[in-house]
Amino acid sequence: MALLCLRAHPPQRHLCLHGVASREHMPQSDPRAYSAMKETEGIIFDYGGTLDSRGDHWSEVIWRAYVSERAEVTREAFREAYVHAERALDRDKSIGPQDTFRDVMRKKIGLQLDYLGIYTPELHEAIGRRCYDSARECVAESAVTLHRLAEDYPLAIVSNFYGNLRAVLADFGVSHLFRAVIDSGETGIRKPDPEIFRAGLRALGITDPGKVLVVGDSVDKDILPAHSLGCRTALLPGVPWDASRPTPRLPEETVTLRSLSDLTEM
Structure with a gap:
């Protein structure tokens, strides 16, 4: 090749x-x-x-944010949560046409953390902010x-x-x-x-x-x-x-x- x-x-x-x-x-x-x-x-x-x-792949970007915030979750469990959130977003059509990437991350990370049973407002905000800032920089x-x-x-x-x-x-x-x-x-x-x-x-x-x-x-x-x-x-x-x-x-x-x-x- x-x-x-x-x-x-x-x-x-x-x-x-x-x-x-x-x-x-x-x-x-x-x-x-x-x-x-x-x-x-x-x-x-x-x-x-x-x-x-x-x-x-964006799963990798989000995983790095989880690691940086010391979230207590295995990579395998995170991948399951990632898939769950993607399917939920597609099923529920919960992202509106005026939503920014910050909004997308808030909804996506919230679904993931709920699925994992580790949701806290602080962790939700911190991971979402890291992901948004990473995208903005790129x-x-x-x-x-x-x-x-x-x-x-x-x-x-x-x-x-x-x-x-x-x-x-x-x-x-x-x-x-x-x-x-x-x-x-x-x-x-x-x-x-x-x-x-x-x-x-x-x-x-x-x-x-x-x-x-x-x-x-x-x-x-x-x-x-x-x-x-x-x-x-x-x-x-x-x-x-x-x-x-x-x-x-x-x-x-x-x-x-x-x-x-x-x-x-x-």
Whole structure:
């Protein structure tokens, strides 16, 4: 499998995951990587895990907050609580279109702590604040790259979310950078269905998928469905939900990023 990798960065903690090159083991810049941007006329980004957590699955971000707050819970129990909260949020539709990410975290963490039987107002507030601050920091970091790219390309987001992604982006001060926001909670179409990416292409007004670069952190949900439409693809790998599960092999043309800022150097 040929992976197109970009400039070297300082080693990071991410491990090699079943055919997806880890950031610390990536080779020096491959000149073929420049072809990913050479013909590009628009860029579609995933949101959660890509723009707001440097490639890490959000269960990992929240778990780190639990550890930092010394919550008395095992990782296995936390994972069960994480799944419980996600299902409850989807079932009850308790996240409104005007909810910010702070609101999302309050609802999500509250459900988790209740499930675990360790709820206290102090722990609820502390974990939620850590998660919100982490996302805000990551989005601010991503915004530097997004601002540069927006000078030359129309940008869009295609994301599995709760129907409030526009409010989240506005709260973080980056909504103006995107020509379109395709939120699964609004469209009723979820990744990995390629149709949600087709909606992104239509929103950008680009008829040739080969002229669009799709950037995401998930091989299953971002890279493969976008590639099936003929889009160019770039993977931002991080800590996944389940590192023991084999990851599908990347298409040979997929660029693997060390950080989002690599896009401005291609």
